[in-house]
Amino acid sequence: MIEIENVHKHFGALHVLNGVNLSVKKGEVLSMIGGSGSGKSTMLMCINGLEGIQSGRITIDGVEVHASSTSLNKLRRRIGIVFQQWNAFPHLTVLENVTLALRKVLGKSKEEAEKIAIEQLSHVGLKEKLLVFPSRLSGGQQQRMAIARALAMSPDYMLFDEVTSALDPQLVGEVLDTLRMLSSEGMTMIVVTHEMRFAREVSDRVAFFCKGQIHEIGEPDQIFDYPAKQETADFVRSVL
Amino acid sequence: MYFGGSFTWDDFQFLLVGAVSTISITLVSVLIGTCLGVLFGLIRAGSPWWISNTIGAILDVFRSVPLLIQLVLFNSFNSMLKLNWPTFAVGCVCLGVYASAFCTEIVRSGVGAVPQTTRRAARSLGLTWAQELRSITLPIAVRIVFPSWIGLALGVMKDTALVLWIGIVELLRSAQIVTSRVQEPLLILSVVGLIYFLMSFPIARLGARLEAKWSVK
Amino acid sequence: MDYHFQWRPVLRSLPEMLGGALVTMEIAAIAMLLGTVLAIFLALCKRSGKRYLALPADVWIETARNTPALFQIYTLYFGLGSLGLQFSSFAALLFGITFNNAGYLAETFRGGFEAVPETQIKAARSLGMSSPQAMCYIVIPQMLRAVFHAMTNQMVWSILMSSMGVIVGLNSDLTGVTQQLNVITYRTFEYFFVAACLYYLVSKALTSSARLLAWRLFRY
Numbered sequence: 001m002i003e004i005e006n007v008h009k010h011f012g013a014l015h016v017l018n019g020v021n022l023s024v025k026k027g028e029v030l031s032m033i034g035g036s037g038s039g040k041s042t043m044l045m046c047i048n049g050l051e052g053i054q055s056g057r058i059t060i061d062g063v064e065v066h067a068s069s070t071s072l073n074k075l076r077r078r079i080g081i082v083f084q085q086w087n088a089f090p091h092l093t094v095l096e097n098v099t100l101a102l103r104k105v106l107g108k109s110k111e112e113a114e115k116i117a118i119e120q121l122s123h124v125g126l127k128e129k130l131l132v133f134p135s136r137l138s139g140g141q142q143q144r145m146a147i148a149r150a151l152a153m154s155p156d157y158m159l160f161d162e163v164t165s166a167l168d169p170q171l172v173g174e175v176l177d178t179l180r181m182l183s184s185e186g187m188t189m190i191v192v193t194h195e196m197r198f199a200r201e202v203s204d205r206v207a208f209f210c211k212g213q214i215h216e217i218g219e220p221d222q223i224f225d226y227p228a229k230q231e232t233a234d235f236v237r238s239v240l
Numbered sequence: 241m242y243f244g245g246s247f248t249w250d251d252f253q254f255l256l257v258g259a260v261s262t263i264s265i266t267l268v269s270v271l272i273g274t275c276l277g278v279l280f281g282l283i284r285a286g287s288p289w290w291i292s293n294t295i296g297a298i299l300d301v302f303r304s305v306p307l308l309i310q311l312v313l314f315n316s317f318n319s320m321l322k323l324n325w326p327t328f329a330v331g332c333v334c335l336g337v338y339a340s341a342f343c344t345e346i347v348r349s350g351v352g353a354v355p356q357t358t359r360r361a362a363r364s365l366g367l368t369w370a371q372e373l374r375s376i377t378l379p380i381a382v383r384i385v386f387p388s389w390i391g392l393a394l395g396v397m398k399d400t401a402l403v404l405w406i407g408i409v410e411l412l413r414s415a416q417i418v419t420s421r422v423q424e425p426l427l428i429l430s431v432v433g434l435i436y437f438l439m440s441f442p443i444a445r446l447g448a449r450l451e452a453k454w455s456v457k
Numbered sequence: 458m459d460y461h462f463q464w465r466p467v468l469r470s471l472p473e474m475l476g477g478a479l480v481t482m483e484i485a486a487i488a489m490l491l492g493t494v495l496a497i498f499l500a501l502c503k504r505s506g507k508r509y510l511a512l513p514a515d516v517w518i519e520t521a522r523n524t525p526a527l528f529q530i531y532t533l534y535f536g537l538g539s540l541g542l543q544f545s546s547f548a549a550l551l552f553g554i555t556f557n558n559a560g561y562l563a564e565t566f567r568g569g570f571e572a573v574p575e576t577q578i579k580a581a582r583s584l585g586m587s588s589p590q591a592m593c594y595i596v597i598p599q600m601l602r603a604v605f606h607a608m609t610n611q612m613v614w615s616i617l618m619s620s621m622g623v624i625v626g627l628n629s630d631l632t633g634v635t636q637q638l639n640v641i642t643y644r645t646f647e648y649f650f651v652a653a654c655l656y657y658l659v660s661k662a663l664t665s666s667a668r669l670l671a672w673r674l675f676r677y
Contacts, residue, residue, distance in 0.1 A: 048583060050579060050582065050583065072582075073582075073585050073586070073587050074585070076582070076583055076584065076585040077585040079583075080583075081583045083576070083579070083580065085576060087576045087577060087579065087580035089577065089580070089581075089595055090599065090677055091598045091599055091602070091675075091677055092677075100584075100594060101581075101584035101585060101586060104586060104590055104594060105584060105585040105586055105590070106585075133676070133677040134677075135677055146580075149584070150583075150584070153584060153585065301657060304613070304617075304656065304657045304660035304661060305617070305653045305656050305657055305660075306617040306618065306619075306620035306632065306653075306656055307617070308620045308621060308623070308624075308632065309620060309632065309649050309652055309653050309656065310653075312645065312649045313646065313649050313650060313653065316645045316646040316649065317646075320460040320646060394523075398524070398525035398526070398528075399525070400525075401525040401527040401528055402527060402621070404624075405624060412525065412527060412528055412531065415531075419535065424539070425535045425536045425538065425539060426536050426537070426539050426540065429528075429531070429532045429535070429536040432528070433520070433524055433528065433532070436523065436524040436525060436528060437519075437520070437523045437524060440522075440523035440524070441519065441523045444522070444523060
């Protein structure tokens with residue numbers, strides 16, 4: 001379970017997270033929607049410790065993320081994150097991209113790591129591209145590789161930061177299909193997205209972010225069809 | 241006025257004369273190098289591949305042989321062909337040709353960095369080839385390569401130290417001469433080092449600042 | 458032209474000159490190796506942000522880049538004698554070129570570090586890699602591609618500039634050997650012309666091998 005309690009974060013004078021409270025249960029799929037600058041991506045970065053917080057607490061299965069005694073390296077083995085710009089390692093082949101962390105972080109042997117990597121890459125449909133360099137793949141393929149790379153570590157939780165926003169429209173579908181598949185397999189997912197139809201279809205709950213806070217949170221039907229707050233209604237109307 | 245030991249004001253002035261010699265060699269060599277560099281650079285940028293590559297291969301020789309040996313060979317030519325040029329001229333021409341080899345590459349990459357689309361737009365407006373070159377390509381190219389050119393000029397200034405081998409009394413040779421009289425090598429070399437530093441550092445800084453300023457645009 | 462070319466004595470001395478060329482390559486290789494290690498150290502000092510590390514590093518780098526290499530070699534050979542440090546011509550040349558290489562390469566490496574996007578480090582850390590692991594497996598391999606061309610140039614420069622050793626009395630490298638033969642026979646042009654050809658061949662061999670190596674290493 002991920003618990004976010006009264007988290008505040010500043011970037012200099014900018015108050016990016018303004019008292020966020022949230023709990024995410026195991027197996028849940030939570031979508032975070034909202035305008036740009038509302039704090040959703042920053043929230044994800046704080047969950048795996050890439051960004052610090054000024055006050056509040058984030059705990060993952062009881063381990064506090066920002067405590068000085070916490071080993072972030074160890075914690076991050078349990079949280080997978082996929083970025084908007086996939087961040088493939090350009091100097092490694094697709095297979096090596098996925099096996100690197102398995103071997104250096106989890107200490108697996110080369111054979112073991114490759115077995116897991118091939119399994120994950122087949123799962124996302126990249127079995128034909130194992131020995132290719134990322135520069136030869138399309139954006140959609142690189143993003144799927146990034147997903148496989150994160151999944152190979154067998155994380156308990158997966159975070160997705162607008163993973164389709166940088167893709168050409170025709171490539172968005174294949175990545176969303178992969179996310180649908182993951183959700184149906186029971187993975188705990190927090191998805192920051194602008195794809196409203198996808199969010200509605202796949203999520204257990206949808207959180208609407210506005211000005212650094214969760215303005216409203218509830219089941220997809222409630223948020224999209226019967227929003228309780230005016231800002232939520234305005235946002236939903238503007239994007240659908 | 242005495243600066244510690246027997247290092248006199250006269251000695252210091254002697255060093256300054258050496259510095260002036262260094263600067264004058266630098267200026268003449270950079271002038272020769274830039275003129276030739278622009279010429280060859282434009283030729284390389286605008287010619288078919290077999291002309292461009294031939295010129296490139298020839299100039300490459302000057303970048304693949306030590307400058308010291310080029311000076312010796314050139315000086316040798318001077319006496320073999322009975323040209324009887326003063327060594328100052330030999331030094332400047334040799335450094336100039338050496339610099340032109342690098343300058344050609346700088347000019348060539350500068351011209352190449354001007355976007356084709358910009359040049360085509362200018363021609364579509366009716367500018368002739370020469371007008372386009374003068375008003376569009378050259379101003380943009382000059383801005384792009386100016387920092388590299390400054391780097392080249394400063395490199396030539398430092399390379400002038402080598403001309404002491406063919407007998408020219410520039411700054412480092414002046415230091416040698418003063419040291420043989422005063423026997424305080426560390427002091428004199430510190431002074432000379434400072435002079436070199438002051439001749440180079442401000443201009444290098446200026447180049448870096450211009451590069452930052454112009455690259456943002 | 459009254460000058461009569463005499464190539465035979467030069468060709469007889471070729472083995473000796475080739476021996477000199479070998480010494481030249483040794484000096485350049487050692488100076489490059491040492492210079493690279495020192496340059497990485499200097500670059501890290503500058504990045505550390507701590508004044509007591511960054512300031513001496515800056516002094517080294519700016520001195521190396523703003524004074525002639527010959528001056529640096531000369532200072533090591535003649536200048537440090539009064540401090541009790543007596544450098545041989547070989548040592549003065551070697552350490553002079555090393556000092557110079559370190560200064561220039563430090564700047565190159567600094568640019569190389571900055572050429573690797575920070576997002577790469579973010580991605581590596583997110584997978585659970587420690588900072589040293591991210592540096593070793595992700596940053597440095599990519600940085601190598603960015604700095605390869607500059608390092609090749611610096612190596613060629615080291616080979617060519619080793620010729621300055623003759624000015625401080627070195628007689629074992631290619632130029633030193635050539636000069637020895639020159640003062641005996643006064644066939645200046647012939648000997649130095651052949652030396653020039655040897656330097657040219659070594660430079661070209663180096664740049665070709667570097668290009669081949671780059672093609673193999675950086676196929677992505």
